[in-house]
Structure formats: structure tokens, C-alpha cells
Amino acid sequence: MKIDWLDKLQRLLQTLAFCLAVSGIQYAFRPDKPYYIPATYSLAIGTLTWALVDFGRHLFASSEEYGWPKGIAGFALPLVGIVLGYLGGTLLADWWCGVSSWDSAGRAQLRISIGITVVAGTVICYYFYVNGKSAWMQARMTEVHSQATEAQLKLLETQLEPHMLFNTLANLRMLIGTDPVRAQDMLDRMIAYLRATLSASRSTQHPLADEFQRLADYLELMAVRMGPRLAYTLDLPEALREVPVPPLLLQPLVENAIRHGLEPQVEGGHITVQARTQAGPKGRMLLVLQVSDTGAGLNAAPPIAPTAPGTSFGLTQVRERLATLHGEAGKFELAAHAPRGTSATITFPLTTSPA
Template structure:
């Protein structure tokens, strides 16, 4: 029998708060009695009833939705627990203060005491029942949202891979007619790249080192077509190699840099992919952030960015949407004009290394 002691402590404090309120109500009905007597009665009855019910429920099969015993036990347990709590708590208080037994009380006084106790017991039982069901519903909502986010990420990834394949095949078609030898080399590299892609884990995240390895294969594939017009550098600090990132996050950024930055430039250019960690910021207190930049020396940003669509900013839009799905407003991708005339695509999102809790 596994008991959540933090939850028990929270329930205890809530019951004490209820008992204080009940004592005040009881005193309002019987102002001629000392408040401390009403308080002692309330605490004795309430705490004993809570102990019997909250610990007793672990001896019965419980409903997954509420954590409350299912069937007849769910009705009998609070009823028996409250009756025993009333009798036991009353006896304890009588013994403490030296009062006569409860059955010697005035009939009116006994009815008032019993009535307040019954109403209070019903209110407290209903409170804990609804709290348990509400917590279960919130957990189910979180689970559904997580599954929906994962499904959306899978959909985005399946959209990106055909997009990359389409562009590569289009480039391969051009090379077949102009440079068959380079087309053969490109085809071999594409086969190796697709084999690695298909055998990779289909999780929503993988180590940043895997992302850089995959990106290196893609850049080598593009270098076959562009030749000396494409040069690249990958900078990944050792401390960030295991940082979890969404698969295929960097490839659309590099593809965008090649298509809109380097290809329109006659002499081509250089692409630098780097990763670094920033300190804590004000947006998410206590959270470090991973910054990944793809910087090119191409023609720079146009006055008006092309709309998302086939052959345009599709990959960039998908990468932004994937970060938004995983991190909300904490995941961003910005395009920045560099001082040398090229463009930098900067992805920023919370960093959580495997060693962190």
C-alpha cells in the first residue's frame, strides 16, 4: 500500500481549516457555550473522521477517476467513518473536559450538534470527492494535450522529409543532364542519408549531436551539387552534445540559407551552424536557453519575405510551428540581417540537459 504523505498532509491542513469554520458555526448556534469547547469537539470529530476515511480508503479498490473506493464501499466508508468519528470525537472531548456522556445531553442540543456534524461531514466528503475527480480530469486533459502535441510534431516531421526529398530530387534531375558523375555521387549520398533517416528514432526529441550529424550528411549532399560554391562549418560545444532538440530542426534553416542566400549568389558562400547556451532570463525565471544559429554569407534578406509554400519558406514556417508546439512562446526562430550582408536564422528555446531534473 503506497501512501502519498504530501497529499495526506495537504488533506490534514484542509480538514483543520474546515474544523475551524465548523467550530465558528457551532458557536454561533450555541453562544452560551465556550468557543474552545466547540473547537475541541470540531477538531476531535473532524480529525478522527478524516483519519478513518482517508486512510481506510486504501484498503478498498479505488476508482481511477477519483481515487475513491468504488461501489458500495464508496458510500459505506464515509458513512461509517463519520459516525465513528462523531462518537469517538465526542467521547474524547467529554473525557478531556470531564463532561457527562453525549447521550445525557439535552435533546435539542444533541440534535443541533448532530445536524451540524452531518452537514459538515457531507460538505467535506463532497469536497474531497470532487477534488479527486477534478485532479484526475486535469491529468487526462494534460495527457490528451501531450498526445496531440506529439501527433502534431510527427505530422510536421512527415511534411518536412518529403519537402527535402522533393528539392533534392529536383536538383538531382538537373545534374543528370549536366554532370552525370556528380549526379551519381549525389544519388549515393542521398541513399545513405535516407537510410540513416529511416533508421533513426521517431521520437519528438533527440541529442543535438545527432542533429548535427544528420545536418553534416545533408550539407555533404548539397556540396555535391554546388561544388566549391558551398562551404560550411559546424560548431557544437561538448557540453551541449546531449541537449535534447526536435529532429529535423536545423535542416530547414540550412536549406533556407542555401536556397535564398547562397544559390542566388554567383560565387556562393559559407554557412556557419553554431550552438551556445545563454544564462537565465526574465521570460522564464530559472531556465537556461539553447541558442542555435545558422549564418550564411549569401545575398541577405529581401525587402519582403516570400510567403510560405512549395519552394518558398515552407521549412522555416514548419520549424517555427514545431518549436511553438513544444515550447509555446518560449520557442522562437528569428531571421536577422548580418553586418556582412548575409542572414542569420536564430532558434532559441529552453535548455534541459539530461543531468538536470
């Protein structure tokens, strides 16, 4: 078993603090004697007992859950450690203080010392055992929560992929009847786009650069149908290219901008997708992803039936994925964009520092 020296240091410091507390209690009952005497005995016995038990447990097969020896060794080790720690620590303290605890004069105090050692040793061994068990349970809870979060994200993504596919097929169907040549070109682009998108979406996160590349593919696909009515700009700083984000996070926002912003206008419009950072609360850096368009705008857009494809499903998915990943720290805002159009903004804490 690999020894965690930082953990050992922490346990040693806790043991020393406990020993000083015990010696303080002893001194409170016997203030006629100098404090350094009970402190010396307490520190010597406690430190030696800790070393025997904490290092001795590595000699036995230990439970993966608690890091404590299995079976009879789990009971025998602290017992032997307390006995040997008491004997060795008492001899060491006797030598240091220049007295003998084993002569007739010290036997009355010896019985009290033995009782204190047994009680204190049992208490601190039990404390370390419970502390280790609690740490393991906390780690398991964190692992289970992480697995549940990942499962929730995969569920949301499996719902989003067919939604994106159906929207694309609906666009293709509209073009087949009016321009078969462009429909063929759009079909070829759609096959290549779906192959790349569905392959990339099998993981819960990918670099922001990949997300922008998928958006570029999708916008080129839409440009086949809309022609000069669709223009776009993708603004991704070099320092943010490797920042991890969930796949298809921005896709619903771009689809929404085209469907409700640009398509209702005869002249179409321009879509801008931008990534940037900003300072958050307590000095924490936030990632800001914004999709804005020069389309019809929130108030000017005609009402759409709730059952129409793409009306609210994609935006709902964005909100749910942000809540699953970041809780209240993940924010999604939809607002009017000056001088016209709509702006959709996603904000959440950066998990890694920009390059």
C-alpha cells in the first residue's frame, strides 16, 4: 500500500493536539506538579502509540473502504499498539524527566496513567477509524453523484440529437420541392455533418474548438438552403479553444436564431457566435458564450404553435444541461439585441484556466 505522507502528518498533528489536551486535563487535577511532566508522558506515549498503529496497519491486508486491517488484526493492532506505546513511551519519558514510574513511589500514579492511556488510546483509534470511514463514504457519494450527473447529461444529449436531426430533415424536405440541385448539395453536406456530429457527441464534453467547428458545418449546411440570406461570424479566441464544454451546447441557440430570427425576414440576417471570459464573484473566471442575430427580434417574431418543431425544446435542453452541470452557477439569458434581433447568452464557471 502506498503511504500518503500528507495524511500521516495530519494524523500526527491531531494526535499531538489530543495528547496536549489530555495532559492539560491531568494538570488541572494536579496543579501542584509542573505541567511539563504530564505533557512529556502524554506526548511520548501518544506519539509512539500512533506510530505503531498507523504504520503497523500497512503490514496487514486492509479494507479498501476504510484503510483499516481486516478481521482479528483490526482489533489486535490497536491493543498491541496501546500496550507497547505505553511501555515504550513511559520508559522514554522516565529517561527524559529523570524519574522512574516503576518503583514503589510511582505505582499509584502508574495505575492512573495506565487507565488514561487505555481510554485515550481507544478514543483516538476509534476517531481515526470513523474519520476514515466518513472520508470513504464522502468519496463514494461524490462518485455516485458524478455518475448520476453524467447519466443525466447523456439522457439530455440523446434527446437533443434526434431533435437536431428532425429539424435538418425538415429543412431538406422544403428544398427538395423547390430546388433539387441545391437539395442534393444539402443532402451531401448533411450526411458529412451528421457523421461528424453524432460521432463527437458520444462523450460528455469536448473542446470548445470542436463545438465551433460543428457550428460552422451546420451554418454551411443552412447556407445551402438560405443562400445570401444567411451570413455568420464565429469568434473564438485562441486561448479558449481547449476549454471543455458539453457537445451540442450551442447548436439549439443557432437553430433558434435561424428559425425565429432570420427566416421570418425576407432579407435574412447575420448570426454571431462569440466566446469570451469575464470576472465572476469571488474572483472566479466565467466563460461567456453568446449567440446573437439581426433577425426579427423577440417582440417582432410571429407567434408559433407550441407543437411546432424547435419552438422551445432546444432552449429547455440548454437550461437543463447547465443546471445539471453547474447548478445555480450556470446561467442562460435570452434578451433583445441592439439595434435589432435577439441575443442568447450562456455563462458558467471555467473549470480550467485559459491557455
